[in-house]
Amino acid sequence: MALTGELFIASKRVRRDGPGFQAVAASTGTPLEPSFSMAVREDVEAAAAAAEAAFPVYANLPREKRAAFLEAIADEIDALGETLTERAMQESGLPHARLTGERGRTSGQLRLFARELRLGEYLRARIDHAIPDRQPAPKPDLRLRMIPLGPVVVFGASNFPLAFSVAGGDTASALAAGCPVIVKGHSAHPGTSELVAGAIARAVEKTGMPAGVFSLINGAGNEVGSALVSDPRVKAVGFTGSRGGGTALMKLAASRPVPIPVYAEMSSINPVFLLPHALEARAEALGKAYIxxxxxxxxxxxxxxxxxxxxxxxxLDRFLAAATEAVSGVAAQTMLTPGILKAYENGVARWASAPGLTRVAQGQEGAASCGRAALFTMTGADFIADPSHAEEVFGAASLLVRCASLDELLAVVSLLEGQLTATLHLDDVDTETAARLLPILERLAGRILANGWPTGVEVTDAQVHGGPFPSTADGRSTSVGTLAIDRFLRPVAYQDLPAALLPAELRDGDAGVPRRIDGKPTL
Ligand SMILES: NC(=O)C1=CN([C@@H]2O[C@H](COP(=O)(O)OP(=O)(O)OC[C@H]3O[C@@H](n4cnc5c(N)ncnc54)[C@H](O)[C@@H]3O)[C@@H](O)[C@H]2O)C=CC1
Ligand SMILES: O=C(O)CCC(=O)C(=O)O
Incomplete structure (x- = not known):
């Protein structure tokens, strides 16, 4: 499938003849064909206008039609097969097995949202019937359901070119909610983005969706993204990337005449707690699994x-010895972009020169595009003196904090910012310590794991991939799993509306969705 380098405005390919840009092969830095169009102001305008026009139509389609659309996108992505995986490999430097898995995760989560639409539980339909003769005042008839917010801008993430990019979790959940999506493509993988955008455009055509339900815009620098977030027709933003980028977009969105929510997933260092008995029982295995x-x-x-x-x-010494040995054997790996490699190397250099931190191990050297793993240690007392080392170093570098007592460990934890995850390694005998930590971890993180490792996020109903700031902009939500749909919905109550004006799910009789009627759950 030949790439054309075009943008997609309202599901149609659009070429811009001005200066373009090329992707580069992550492993060699060699430019890859073709040249990609960069959006101009009119493209942002056209995409926003088309999304706004599509919104009332798309939002009010029967849920089954939106479900069929999501499934058609999933089928088109699956059909891209190796073409998609190979381009994503070239652009990201990520290995084949990882990208094959990510492709399946991407189509899988679209299908999961199709199921969510059919279940209808996300509508949170509630009916409180009127009591006209209630004293001292009559009770009105009230009915509630969730409705979509409006057009959503999604920033594709560099580190998941499929599952968190053009048709990733943000797009799938926004489309499921009934919101048109304008994607700001990541410049690290424009070919991958074009292939996926083509799949969405074909699904739009095949299932008869309004064309403005999807656009893909590329652009250098921050201009296009800022213009999209500032557009009054845009009603919410999904983002995965740097803390600087995410907070800049939060500020921009908050300073609009009409502020909008930004669901940004940014930085997290995912603390792992090795409780004493678990550590004693399996220090070496934990050290290896950690690396x-x-x-x-x-x-x-x-x-x-x-x-x-x-x-x-x-x-802990045994754990560290095993981890050190494992790190030393790790081959250097291609990083996503030269910018991300540079940021990683700067982070490692900052740690290496910081008083109190000791680099105990490094991975093997590699090509110029590769990052070397690195393991550092410091004492709890030094961490408490300078907690700035808790800032994310994005890449394979980690810090082991050796604490003199449980109180010192708790003091370290109290200095941590919000996290996506917190992990406990524990045995039965550690339960009391874990129970002390648990309420603290609940306040700290969105997902708490026992005896596992935080990488690899299962896409399910009960998943939370979110957490307090700065792990995300809004810890009340998740960007993975079916609850992600909530980010793009808001409740509307209908008081005393005639049945003919009510949405089907709120009329009396069997509506085929779970509801709460006069305080009682149904279905
Ligand atoms: N924690 C995480 O999940 C991730 C963190 N990162 C961090 O981000 C660094 C850079 O990686 P990128 O993927 O390029 O992330 P980035 O945040 O620099 O860019 C992500 C997207 O947001 C846009 N953007 C960024 N700042 C903007 C602004 N002020 N106004 C408008 N648009 C803006 C960019 O054009 C791009 O499309 C990495 O070195 C790493 O530290 C990157 C990916 C994931
Ligand atoms: O581990 C995963 O599957 C998801 C991680 C993620 O969201 C990210 O790295 O941006």
Whole structure:
């Protein structure tokens, strides 16, 4: 399937003849064909106008039609097969197996949202019948359901060119909610983006969706993204990327005449707690598993275990010895972009020159495009003196904090910012310590794991991939799993409306969706 380098405005290919840009092969830096069009102001305008025009039609389609559209996108993505995987490999430097899995995850989550639409539970339909003779005043008839917000802008993420990009979780959940989507493509993988955008455009055509339901816009710098977030027709933003980028967009969205929500997933160091008995029982195995999680995908996961906390003990020395040995054997890995590699190397250099931090191990050297894994340690007391080292170093670098006591460990935890995950390694005998930590971790993170590693996010109903700031902009939501749909919905109550004006799900009789009627759950 030949790439054309065009944008997609209202599901149609559009070429811009001005200066373009090329992707580069992540592993060699060699430019890849073709040249990609860069959007101009009119493209932002056209995409926003088309999304606004599509919104009332798309939002009010029967749920079954939107479900069929999501499934058609999934089928088109699956049909791209190796063409998609190979281009994503070239552009991202990520390995074949990872991208094959990510392709399946991408189509899988679209199908999961189709199921969510059919279930209808997300509508939170509620009916409180009127009581006209209630004293001292009659009770009105009230009915509630969730409705979509309006056009959504999604920023494709560099580190998941499929599952968090053009047809990734943000797009799938926004489309499921009934919101048209304008994607700001990531310049690191424009070919991958074009292939997926083509799949969405074909699904739009095949299922008869309004064309403005989808656009893909590329652009250099921040101009196009800022223009999209500032457009009054845009009603919400999904973003995965840097803390600087995410907070800039939050500020921009908050300073609009009509502010809008930004669901930004930004930085997280995902603390891992090695509780004493678990550490004693399996120090070496934990050390090895830690490094496997840390170095997966060159450490370019926001769920990467960037901080490990444990109490000083001989078992901790054994853990560290095993982790050190494992890191030393890790081959350098291609990083996503030269910018991300540079940011990683700067982060590692900052740690290496910081007083109190010791680099205990490095991975093997590699090509110029590759990042080397790195393992650092420091004491709890030094961390408390300078907690700035808790800032995310995006890549395969991690910090082990050796604490003198549980109180010191708790003092370290109290200095941490919001996290996507917190992990406990524990045995039965550690339960009391874990129980002390648990309420603290609930306040700290969106997902709490026991005896596992935080990388790899299962896409399910009960998933939370979110957490307090700065792991995300709004810890009340998740960007993975079916609850992600909530970000793009708002409740509307209908008081005393005649049945003919009510949406089907709120009329009396069997509506085929779970509802709460006069305080009682149905279905
Ligand atoms: N924690 C995480 O999940 C991730 C963190 N990162 C961090 O971000 C760094 C840079 O990676 P990128 O993927 O390029 O992220 P980025 O945040 O620099 O860019 C992501 C997207 O947002 C846009 N953008 C960024 N700042 C903007 C602004 N002020 N106004 C308008 N648009 C803006 C960019 O054009 C791009 O499309 C990495 O080195 C890493 O530190 C990157 C990916 C994931
Ligand atoms: O670990 C995963 O599957 C998702 C991680 C993620 O969201 C990210 O790295 O941006």
């Amino acid at each position: 496997a999680s840390l170095t997966m995908g060159a450490g370019q996961f926001c769920t990467n275990p960037g901080l490990v906390l444990a109490l000083e003990s001989p078992a």
